[in-house]
Amino acid sequence: MSEQLRESGGAVPDQHSDGRETGAPVVELRDLAAVVGGRRVWSDVNLTVRAGEFVAVLGPNGAGKSTLLKAVLGLVPTAAGTASVLGTRPGRRNTRIGYLPQRRAFDPATRVRGVDIVRLGWDGDRWGVPLPAWVPGSRSRAAAQRVDEVVELVGASAYARRPIGQCSGGEQQRLLIAQALVRRPALLVLDEPLDSLDVTNQAAVSRLIRDVSHSENVAVLLVAHDVNPLMSYLDQVIYLARGGAVMGPPEQVITADTLSMLYGTPIDVLTDRTGRLVVVGQPDAPAEHRAPGSRA
Numbered sequence: 001m002s003e004q005l006r007e008s009g010g011a012v013p014d015q016h017s018d019g020r021e022t023g024a025p026v027v028e029l030r031d032l033a034a035v036v037g038g039r040r041v042w043s044d045v046n047l048t049v050r051a052g053e054f055v056a057v058l059g060p061n062g063a064g065k066s067t068l069l070k071a072v073l074g075l076v077p078t079a080a081g082t083a084s085v086l087g088t089r090p091g092r093r094n095t096r097i098g099y100l101p102q103r104r105a106f107d108p109a110t111r112v113r114g115v116d117i118v119r120l121g122w123d124g125d126r127w128g129v130p131l132p133a134w135v136p137g138s139r140s141r142a143a144a145q146r147v148d149e150v151v152e153l154v155g156a157s158a159y160a161r162r163p164i165g166q167c168s169g170g171e172q173q174r175l176l177i178a179q180a181l182v183r184r185p186a187l188l189v190l191d192e193p194l195d196s197l198d199v200t201n202q203a204a205v206s207r208l209i210r211d212v213s214h215s216e217n218v219a220v221l222l223v224a225h226d227v228n229p230l231m232s233y234l235d236q237v238i239y240l241a242r243g244g245a246v247m248g249p250p251e252q253v254i255t256a257d258t259l260s261m262l263y264g265t266p267i268d269v270l271t272d273r274t275g276r277l278v279v280v281g282q283p284d285a286p287a288e289h290r291a292p293g294s295r296a
């Protein structure tokens with residue numbers, strides 16, 4: 001099952017609801033299907049992410065959210081459909097993508113400092129394609145300056161020179177977001193970057209990512225388990241479940257009607273007194289959109 005509430009392949013609105021102009025498409029997936037371990041994880045996925053747009057990938061455990069990010073990065077084979085990322089096929093422009101994989105934790109004994117982890121993003125070692133030494137500034141003070149700049153941007157200056165193994169989970173998270181940002185990517189691909197952050201920091205990091213997206217015209221594709229901290233910052237969401245997907249503005253996708261159609265079973269979307277959305281009734285994801293502070 002696939003549905004696109006905003007038809008991004010057709011006429012494109014000139015502006016977002018906040019008055020920003022929509023940018024050029026950075027990610028375009030059309031009727032895409034992915035196969036992992038010989039099994040089709042999802043089919044008929046349609047997704048457009050434009051420059052300066054902030055899009056969340058939602059859905060229960062195992063729905064294929066990480067697989068979707070890996071498809072965008074060219075790391076998993078696609079079985080049907082077409083995919084274009086930064087104007088070419090996935091995998092070819094990965095040096096212009098800042099990627100934060102899921103579940104990162106450093107051993108407490110790790111001696112490498114936070115700033116050195118951020119610097120790895122500049123050197124490109126994460127992709128196995130270091131910048132050649134002749135690229136101006138690749139080994140220079142410019143790199144150190146940019147590292148300091150992004151460390152400050154994510155609010156990590158106080159601990160960036162400590163061994164990363166001695167930083168808290170949330171501090172490590174901010175340093176890894178800095179690493180993803182250091183090369184001024186055109187596309188940020190973040191797999192559960194709010195994981196291990198407390199509620200205050202979830203809100204702060206959501207806002208930071210939105211600010212970077214808007215001010216630097218970066219397209220952002222971010223996997224989250226709880227949409228609430230992101231809700232006011234998102235342009236679109238794509239909700240994956242039961243091998244299908246629905247994409248559109250969050251207030252149109254996260255509704256009882258849309259999610260019931262996607263899951264093929266009655267789903268309720270409740271709003272609590274503070275305006276938080278609670279999705280209830282998912283057959284295979286009782287812990288989704290859990291209450292703040294509780295862990296799955």
Ligand SMILES: Nc1ncnc2c1ncn2[C@@H]1O[C@H](COP(=O)(O)OP(=O)(O)OP(=O)(O)O)[C@@H](O)[C@H]1O
Nearest residue numbers: 036037041059060061062063064065066067068102
């Ligand atoms: N290397 C692999 N071999 C076989 N199956 C895999 C492999 N990697 C992932 N899968 C399966 O593909 C499906 C989608 O996995 P994926 O990691 O994309 O889900 P997810 O939505 O990111 O879940 P989570 O919320 O738990 O991170 C799952 O059923 C998973 O078991």
Ligand SMILES: [Mg+2]
Nearest residue numbers: 065066067102
């Ligand atoms: Mg995942």
